[in-house]
Amino acid sequence: MESLLAPGESDSPYLITHERGPMTRQVRRAVVAEGGEAAWQELLSRVSPACRERFSRPIGYFEWVESAFAWEIHQARREQLGGEFMAELGEQAAREILAGAHSWILRMATPMLFLQSAPRMLPFYYRGPQGAVERLEEGMADLLLRAAGHPEAWYEDGMCTFLRVALGITGAKNPMVRHVREGVDQHRFLVTWERK
Secondary structure: OOOOOOOOHHHOOOEOOEEEOHHHHHHHHHHHHHHHHHHHHHHHOOOOHHHHHHOOOOOOOOOEEEHHHHHHHHHHHHHHHOOOOHHHHHHHHHHHHHHOOOOHHHHHOOHHHHHHHHHHHHHHHEEOOEEEEEEEEOOEEEEEEEOEOOOHHHHHHHHHHHHHHHHHHOOOEEEEEEEEEOOOOEEEEEEEEEOO
């Protein structure tokens, strides 16, 4: 498998090295739903032996998965589907996270609470990156993510969709998210939604 790292990313202190089970469980669930266990085995035949071994059993919700193996599974699925699917992964992740370990946010159900909590949720799901809320007021937020090691589509499509869907689940009307890369490992997400 070809490296996902851009020049300078491997030196980043914010390199994403591991991710929790939900980030890969969604791929297995979709593949099995479409074609059963045989379809999952076919997908595993497209990855390296080490990756195949890693995913030879179901991944637990709280289990850490090496990001290199997670991206190998994502890449094999993308090739199988014949196109990008990062936005779909972002939507699935938002729904799984807000229905799983962080379902308490739904009981509070405000966009502001979700955005305020997002940097504290990040280390629960990823090892390496850091997040911060630089500005937050009703109807807008400026989030900073320091992260490296994932393809641009993860930030541009996956994270933007994740934030839009999560905000919608927490009650935001017409949420919009724009990603701005500010260097090798710095990403800004400009978020807006309709004020009440």
